[in-house]
Amino acid sequence: MRTEVVVIGLILSAVVMISRVAPMALLGQRQLPVRLRRLIEILPGCAIAGFMTVWALPGEGETLLSTASVVAGAMVALAICVPTGRLLLAMLAGLAVAAGLSLLL
Amino acid sequence: MISQSIKDGIRDGTAIGLSAGVLGLMYSLAALEVGLRPLEIIFYCAIVYSAAVQFTAFGADLNSVAAALTLISGAAFVCTRNVLMSLDMARHGTGRPIEIIGMVGLVDAGWASARGYRRGPVWPYFWSAVSMVYLIWMSGSVIGALIPVPDHPLVDGAFRATPVVFFALMITLLWRQGIDKRPHLASMGLTVVGVLVLGLPPALAALIAASISALVYVFITPVEREG
Numbered sequence: 354m355r356t357e358v359v360v361i362g363l364i365l366s367a368v369v370m371i372s373r374v375a376p377m378a379l380l381g382q383r384q385l386p387v388r389l390r391r392l393i394e395i396l397p398g399c400a401i402a403g404f405m406t407v408w409a410l411p412g413e414g415e416t417l418l419s420t421a422s423v424v425a426g427a428m429v430a431l432a433i434c435v436p437t438g439r440l441l442l443a444m445l446a447g448l449a450v451a452a453g454l455s456l457l458l
Numbered sequence: 459m460i461s462q463s464i465k466d467g468i469r470d471g472t473a474i475g476l477s478a479g480v481l482g483l484m485y486s487l488a489a490l491e492v493g494l495r496p497l498e499i500i501f502y503c504a505i506v507y508s509a510a511v512q513f514t515a516f517g518a519d520l521n522s523v524a525a526a527l528t529l530i531s532g533a534a535f536v537c538t539r540n541v542l543m544s545l546d547m548a549r550h551g552t553g554r555p556i557e558i559i560g561m562v563g564l565v566d567a568g569w570a571s572a573r574g575y576r577r578g579p580v581w582p583y584f585w586s587a588v589s590m591v592y593l594i595w596m597s598g599s600v601i602g603a604l605i606p607v608p609d610h611p612l613v614d615g616a617f618r619a620t621p622v623v624f625f626a627l628m629i630t631l632l633w634r635q636g637i638d639k640r641p642h643l644a645s646m647g648l649t650v651v652g653v654l655v656l657g658l659p660p661a662l663a664a665l666i667a668a669s670i671s672a673l674v675y676v677f678i679t680p681v682e683r684e685g
Contacts, residue, residue, distance in 0.1 A: 397566075401625055403646065404510070407661065427623050449616070452613070
């Protein structure tokens with residue numbers, strides 16, 4: 354392995370692990386105000402929703418139509434998983450629809 | 459009770475992990491294309507264990523202090539949701555060091571499934587679920603790095619949709635726990651406005667949209683109706 358790759362990997366690992374472990378280690382036993390507690394509960398889901406949207410949007414040189422298959426796949430996965438909770442089935446169906454539509458669109 | 463939690467964690471972690479495995483496979487294929495070697499890809503997946511951060515590191519170098527700072531700040535930016543998920547998991551914490559150490563396996567899927575778990579103790583469920591996710595993620599990464607995947611438009615279409623479908627399922631896990639959908643939907647809408655109308659960088663738009671949506675929701679929802 355190249356030295357640079359190892360160093361970059363260790364740096365990234367440190368950033369990721371600190372972001373996962375430090376908050377709980379530092380603040381885990383503190384009593385937080387109710388609204389701050391609610392904000393902490395709601396914000397990660399909102400961030401996931403935001404990042405998901407970013408990946409579904411067209412990149413440079415793309416049109417909305419070019420990412421329509423991705424959006425359709427995600428909608429199919431949602432439509433299956435919300436009522437049934439079947440994650441794997443939803444994932445496979447969503448990917449199958451996205452793959453099929455990517456050929457058509 | 460503990461054995462039930464472990465069984466539930468293994469079952470749910472396997473279901474979620476299979477989709478994380480596809481994500482690992484996709485990362486490996488993309489990493490091969492940008493010139494990483496198979497062993498380097500497996501190394502990244504094993505110690506960083508964050509697809510979003512690993513994708514942001516493509517093309518990174520350490521030729522200057524500025525380049526290193528750019529790499530670190532970019533990774534930290536993507537990791538902001540880890541901070542929040544870690545804080546949210548703290549409400550289950552009893553102060554045992556093993557709970558804190560267990561946070562190294564904290565990923566979106568583990569948090570989303572564990573935060574609504576009610577059938578037994580949370581920690582055995584969390585550890586078994588995230589262990590399965592990690593194992594299957596690594597399997598997908600190794601397969602992608604070592605075994606040639608057929609070059610076909612259908613495969614490309616599926617790979618392209620993988621992160622979006624995966625995150626859609628994480629949102630679904632939260633909705634099935636009874637969490638209000640409105641702040642999530644608002645975050646999606648505001649992200650679209652931020653990127654397509656205001657021209658903000660995508661990651662920045664997502665974080666601003668999430669912050670606005672969550673803050674507004676928390677402050678307009680009466681405390682007694684929350685939960």
